[in-house]
Amino acid sequence: MNTDIETRLATKEDLQSILQIYNQGIEDRVATLEEDQKGLDYMEDWFSQHNERFAVVVAVQNNEVVGWASLNRYSNRCAYNGVTDLSIYIKREYRGRGIGSILLSNIERIAMKNNFNKIVLFTLPFNKLGQGLYRDTTHD
Template sequence: MYNGITYRKASCHDATFIGAIWNQGIDDGIATLEIDKRGAEWVKNWLSNRDPRYSVIVADNEGKIVGWLSLNPFSQRKAYMFVADISIYIERSYRGHGLGSNLLDQGILEARTNGFHKIILTMISGNEHARNLYINHGFRTVGIMHEQGILNNKWIDTEIMEKIL
């Protein structure tokens, strides 16, 4: 739907957009159990101090970042060095139009390029749009963690999914 979108690795210049989209995900309560907002300085520091293997990819619509994906360490233990945890955030007005699918394709390609064997993710149970996105890209559910966190004074279950690359 959006022909002008390109995908590239994030830079510190993208921090304001990344933070704003991240904060939408926090406000909406469907993408993360995170409750602390992320300002531009925090995001710049997060981007600057990452191992380059753990890429952050942005969806750039003619200079405006409208979504991002990050490959994150699953664990600091060396035995898990070939497993990446993935996060995706899409700007509200761009949701539901295939951007998440395209961004996930980019993330899977990047994970393979960076030598990962497997991608895992944890999502809020009941987010069927996200669940269907991941299933359509070859992820499978490996478990449910019951009452894993609290949002708005309510216990939230999370679903763990994986994809072997």
């Protein structure tokens, strides 16, 4: 595992990096069904919908954001208050280095602390790195 990676809660100052990484995921067509690149206004609106409970975490190496994870609202229905959706995106040149596992472990701890009892996600079947990450049971 990559030991020189630090994780922390994201700030507005991270949005440009988060946006760049998200747009790489859109461009590469392995992590999302989105087709159109997003702009900073989109990302600012997205970030404003997150809070302490629906956290956004960044992975940082040498003062550079190299990945991020977020807990997202699964549904507005009160029956789903204990359910959250998960997103993890890694900067293209850093994929496959264990950063996803670090982010997953961190965001799982935050989810438990915030009283989520279920995390759901969608991963495309041809996203081999994502499939491997979510099947890995050693990240606890």
